[in-house]
Amino acid sequence: MISKDILKEFQDVVGAANSSTDDAVMYVYGFDVSDVSGKPDIVVRPSTTGEIAGIVRICAREKMPVIPRGAATGATGGAVAPTGGVIVDLTRMTKIVLLDLPNLQVVVQPGVVIDRLNQYLKPHKFFYPVIPGSDAMATIGGVVANDASGMRAFKYGTAKDYLLGATVVMPDGSVVPMGCKALKNVAGLDLLRLFAGSEGTLGIMAEFRLKIMPLPPAKAVLAAYFDDLETAGKAVIQTYQAGIIPSAIEILDKSALEVVKIYKPQTGVHVAEAMLLFEFEGNKEFLKFQAEKTNDVLDALKVKDRQFSLDPKEADKLWSARSTIGAATSVLKEGYNRVYEGEDICVPLTEMPKTLMKVRELRDKHNIGCVIFGHISIGSLHPAITIRKSDQGDWKAMKEMADEIHEWAIQVGGTVTGEHGIGVARKEYMARMYPEAYEIMKKIKRALDPDNIMNPGKIF
Numbered sequence: 001m002i003s004k005d006i007l008k009e010f011q012d013v014v015g016a017a018n019s020s021t022d023d024a025v026m027y028v029y030g031f032d033v034s035d036v037s038g039k040p041d042i043v044v045r046p047s048t049t050g051e052i053a054g055i056v057r058i059c060a061r062e063k064m065p066v067i068p069r070g071a072a073t074g075a076t077g078g079a080v081a082p083t084g085g086v087i088v089d090l091t092r093m094t095k096i097v098l099l100d101l102p103n104l105q106v107v108v109q110p111g112v113v114i115d116r117l118n119q120y121l122k123p124h125k126f127f128y129p130v131i132p133g134s135d136a137m138a139t140i141g142g143v144v145a146n147d148a149s150g151m152r153a154f155k156y157g158t159a160k161d162y163l164l165g166a167t168v169v170m171p172d173g174s175v176v177p178m179g180c181k182a183l184k185n186v187a188g189l190d191l192l193r194l195f196a197g198s199e200g201t202l203g204i205m206a207e208f209r210l211k212i213m214p215l216p217p218a219k220a221v222l223a224a225y226f227d228d229l230e231t232a233g234k235a236v237i238q239t240y241q242a243g244i245i246p247s248a249i250e251i252l253d254k255s256a257l258e259v260v261k262i263y264k265p266q267t268g269v270h271v272a273e274a275m276l277l278f279e280f281e282g283n284k285e286f287l288k289f290q291a292e293k294t295n296d297v298l299d300a301l302k303v304k305d306r307q308f309s310l311d312p313k314e315a316d317k318l319w320s321a322r323s324t325i326g327a328a329t330s331v332l333k334e335g336y337n338r339v340y341e342g343e344d345i346c347v348p349l350t351e352m353p354k355t356l357m358k359v360r361e362l363r364d365k366h367n368i369g370c371v372i373f374g375h376i377s378i379g380s381l382h383p384a385i386t387i388r389k390s391d392q393g394d395w396k397a398m399k400e401m402a403d404e405i406h407e408w409a410i411q412v413g414g415t416v417t418g419e420h421g422i423g424v425a426r427k428e429y430m431a432r433m434y435p436e437a438y439e440i441m442k443k444i445k446r447a448l449d450p451d452n453i454m455n456p457g458k459i460f
């Protein structure tokens, strides 16, 4: 509960129209896409770095929790306030401040949506390669704070690889610029890498200097259909061993292909035990070369059923099979809806064939829905568990299955999260993953945020 005096102070910083304690508004801000929920005490919507600093200074004095928030597409409760506090909604800060094409960089505010940034860069024949499946909604603030990535992470890396500089509002309200304009910089400790992926627990990032890349001249898509799931896992390593680096390789298992057939039949893909979608970039000759080499790998694995397209419209159509799934998993079984748990493991490439089989085995054991897809190029898997949300037995089975998926990932040398982050939802695995390193992370958190006001209860 916020006192009238404190409310007035927040209003003085952002204006009355950009702060709210209204119960309905607090309810709306109570969720992201995970099952974590909780009402904040107040929502404030700053429009400048100075306003963010003003808000944080009040919170530091009052020792109030501060929760930075972008589009709330996060899947771990990171942008939610389970113990109350001040949600700092950054979606008004949407300015593209500077485009510096010769230096391959752009300066943006935190609320810029990824797809909008890429639409802006397109006429200049450049792009920002960190493109999560949520790119039509997710903000650059949320993307950097989660060190997000997506389908092209093997070739292009993750958000931290494109962060040249940032202006950060620290937990005491001070404003600290980090990084520089050079494309390479090894001066001192790499604070940018510390803040990227810190999920709003160390400070609020108020401005970003991002590296951008030239757009590839053309793309082609190859769809390969497999009679068994395990061989699909093996084909990825063999593609790399053949010297080919596709810009993306995505996997859809049988259930995922069934979802696509129901939800978007016009993609032209059909149902098999598994499908790999390869995306290649380059000029026409290079596209053909990469496809031929990949076809040799598929021939050796006796994978005959394939579709290939150099035509941008056809290629987009095939690719849309992949981009459809995230939103469509709930259509597979009537009454079953997706829950974002156990959905983001990443394993070493050699463990992928066994991991695919393990997830299927767990789905059968627990007798709930699970649609399997992911960025197999880099070992990322998104087992999308679906349950009857009104059935307590399904909830219990889902929790057990998610835990078993996470334990499996740790056991084979992987991680419980390849891109979605820890937040509230996966906190319990931190000590299991890093018995010693987690203690160092806690020391850093305490040093920068001694009163634990910055997104408390997330990661730590």
Ligand SMILES: Cc1cc2nc3c(=O)[nH]c(=O)nc-3n(C[C@H](O)[C@H](O)[C@H](O)COP(=O)(O)OP(=O)(O)OC[C@H]3O[C@@H](n4cnc5c(N)ncnc54)[C@H](O)[C@@H]3O)c2cc1C
Binding pocket: 032, 033, 067, 068, 069, 070, 071, 072, 073, 074, 075, 077, 078, 079, 090, 110, 131, 132, 133, 134, 137, 138, 139, 140, 141, 142, 143, 144, 145, 146, 147, 148, 149, 150, 151, 199, 200, 201, 203, 204, 205, 206, 326, 327, 419, 420, 455, 458
């Ligand atoms: C359909 C769908 C597809 C998805 N696909 C992918 C994918 O392919 N790859 C992937 O990596 N993720 C994916 N995600 C997860 C999610 O979209 C990403 O994590 C995204 O980066 C979150 O951005 P956001 O603006 O919604 O952030 P939010 O959810 O609002 O916040 C995420 C975290 O960042 C913190 N934060 C936000 N802004 C700032 C800031 N300016 N400073 C400091 N901390 C901040 C928040 O406190 C929170 O901890 C997907 C989600 C959905 C729903």
